[in-house]
Amino acid sequence: MIRNFEEVIKRAEDLGPKRGAIFYPHEEDVILSIAEATSRGYIEPLLIGDREKIKSQLREVGLSGNGLQIIQQKDPQEASDLCVRLVMEGKADFIIKGNVITTYLYRSLIKVTSSLDISLVPSTLCFHEVAGVDHLFVITDPGVNIAPDLDTKVKIIRNAVAVLQKVGYQSPRVMILSGARAIDQGLPSLQEALIIKEMAKGGELGECTIEDFHNLVDLLNHPSKGFPDILLVPQIEAGNILVKAIDHLGIGKRQCVTVGAGIIALTPSRSDDHEVRLLNIALGVLLSGVAREDKIDH
């Protein structure tokens, strides 16, 4: 079981290099983190975007670009679709988003996911490392699904359970968060949580445990249980604001990935610094590395 980001780095060093498809590496900080990740042996990069822009960025940071594979595709949606296709065809292991809006990648993932299996949706998971919690935990979905219905929430949980199992959380503990409180217990998010709990009993969510409570403060009444592994948020605003509060208000660290149809896509923020980006790539190596081993086992 991977308990912190240091272990993520160590595992990535063992598992790498993996083939990373870099979507639109048109800016200096992206190129720098890719170069560093390459020299550390995390990845063999495939650069997808505007060849001229990529080359001039490489020159700018003093890299020759010799031996680097660049695939020309100027249109951002086409480039994003191509990244997904490369992973589907086994030509790349995972995707790293450059400085470009995430919507393109979400669109590509939604397209490919629904074409494969109508019962799947992509979702974003943010891993967090926080002092006082002795393991990593995931908040989902702060990125793809705006206001997921019951059905979609189930799929989001399944995605998160599957990803956490890859890093050794065999039966993750899931807490379905709700704003329901003493003043009002009538929120739809609470009603849905109760239904999902019943569904989990029938094994519909994979191997996991759904907690009986839906407010974080209830954890104080169950000190022996420890902090959950997965926090499902009711909608995108809650998720996005929570995950960014953790790192931007100084509570702890955050690393986000988007998954769909078995594809791992890294969706760093533009404001992420160099170290944060490298750790993100290490997480991508780890998650896609384990995924491939699984395939071989089968």
Add this chain to the structure above:
Amino acid sequence: MITKVAQIREKVKEKDTRALAISYAGEDQVLRAAKRIKEEGLADLLLVGDEERISLGLRKAEMEPEGIEIISESDPTKIRRRALELVQSGKAHVFVDGRRTDPKLWGILGEKGFGIRRGVMSYVSLFDSLKEGRLMMFTDTYINNYPDLTEKVAIVDNALELAHLLGAQMPKVAALSALELVNPAMRSTVEAAVLAKMSQRGQFGRVYIEGPLAMDNATSAEAAQHKGIANPVSGQVDIYLVPDVETGYTLVQMLYLLGGARMAGALMGTEFPVVPFIEVDDTKSIYYGITLAILMSWS
């Protein structure tokens, strides 16, 4: 400008002693907060509830009787009303609910004719910043589930009233959402943009409201710059307006559980200060909440 939750007490200390009316006053956690308030000379206590339970509570908390008045009310359905009436009649200045909150309190506060509610009620959660010397206010973190634009205007006005009381000359408000672009499919982005426009037109007075902002570009001027949305609010936020209670209430719990910073709460939109004892409160936060309520009682 007050920059830390603990500074509120210093401000209250400069003024005369007030009186608190405390319902269900025998309960442990709130009584211990009240004990500290009394010992520091910030307020006298009017304790309303079952006399025996109160006496037992006082003995357990090792409290001296001086500056304490017990108002015996053995009918539990009347305790809160009696305590609230003490403030209405001017005998006390702040109502403190001694028992962990339940829907009945909110029923009484919202009741027409009882005259406690003044417009839209909303809740502000105050935290010491973990990173910089600036007080963080989040709203509405408890009362309104999914406020519409009209309610959000009132929620912002309520929070601004508090910010001004704490000494902010030109309060800065971040209307938060999941992203900094307006997405018609996400109501919170649209409402945040409208609030920002209203502020730009002077509809909130001497205030900066910016939105929609995501949490990263609200907290960091650099992140905002990076996204090409440099503005006077990013990196200097006094008030974070959250889209709904699912976000706000959960965020406050996370800051409380994992952040470990000092916290206080303020109920806005009432005729006089009311301190509820909500789920995230402990003795410490109630103590700070009372100091804030005493400060509010002077305005």
